[in-house]
Amino acid sequence: MSDLSVSHVEFFVGDARQAAFYYRTAFGFEAIAEGGPETGLTDRRSILLAQGDIRLLMTSDLTSDGTVARYVARHGDGVANIALRTGDAEGAFRQAVGHGAEPVAAPSVVEQPDGAVTTAAVKAFGDVVHSFVQYAHEGQLPGPHLRALETSGKVAGGEQLHALDHFAVCLPAGELARTISFYQHGLGFSEAFEEFIEVGDQAMESKVVRSASGAITFTFLEPDVRRKPGQIDAFLDAHGGAGVQHLAFGTSDIATAVKKLSSYGVEFLHTPATYYDAVEGRVGSLGGDLDVLKELSVLADRDDWGLLYQIFTRSPHARGTFFLELIERRGAQTFGSGNIKGLYEAVERAQAGAGAGAR
Structure with a gap:
């Protein structure tokens, strides 16, 4: 397909x-x-x-x-x-x-x-x-x-979001391999990226699949049952099983989008200032972007093709089981390993020991 x-x-x-x-x-x-x-x-x-x-x-x-x-x-x-x-x-x-x-x-x-x-x-x-x-x-x-509809309620300010970049899905332990196999054989997707992520005593397996057209990307996350329960387990408990943890909207100018959406009342997760002390050592020089990213709490990462900038919203839902992401790709085609861990840590801070998602 x-x-x-x-x-x-x-x-x-x-x-x-x-x-x-x-x-x-x-x-x-x-x-x-x-x-x-x-x-x-x-x-x-x-x-x-x-x-x-x-x-x-x-x-x-x-x-x-x-x-x-x-x-x-x-x-x-x-x-x-x-x-x-x-x-x-x-x-x-x-x-x-x-x-x-x-x-x-x-x-x-x-x-x-x-x-x-x-x-x-x-x-x-x-x-x-x-x-x-x-x-x-x-x-x-x-x-x-x-x-x-002949008339609509479009908000002034122009389009900040242009496409669906990817879906992030939480799966119960033991379902990752079967799910990946279905997307590969049943829908013609291919595996694009995988990583084992450890944060303290918690860990999870992450695999990314992409459609043959390149138009659809899924990130699947499965908790490691050998470690302490973490936010993936909390999502599964609060959501009642597997589900979409977040949607990522692509934007061509993440700084402008964050400022505009913040003015509309969207709340974004905070990233500690210490994150930015080491980011250029990991992804290379960001030039004048570094101060802007730090001010707005935008994460930066790199793959073999280029840079990507990401930020995550607080969940607007009572259960905290769904949130949104903004992503700007500057050549990057997949995901850098630092931001997957960065998201996990940001959600952990937002949860503060209670709830299931990015509250």
């Missing part, structure tokens, strides 16, 4: 309108479509948000016992469907199921006014699914009951 890309990411939330308002006002997304009883979506409400190439779909139940409500009761607000765009949804479904994926929805074709959309779905990890979406042409909406 060499043509896979992300169509959209669907969040199951307690209140779609409230969640959409948060992403609009805090991150500058634009509401471009909505569905509910008035459009034929009888049991739920969905709002589609856009910024750059990013599409986020906020969905909530209109009853207390529906699929979305059950998900939220178990996990809290979070990512439930990472929809993958492909030119052959039926073929992608068959390949995934042929390599052991649990089918969720068989291929079906829905005729829309602007052309047919073919969809299918398989289980990915935990209660997260992958939908396969085949569009007739560019610009189609991902569901028959979504209607384009």
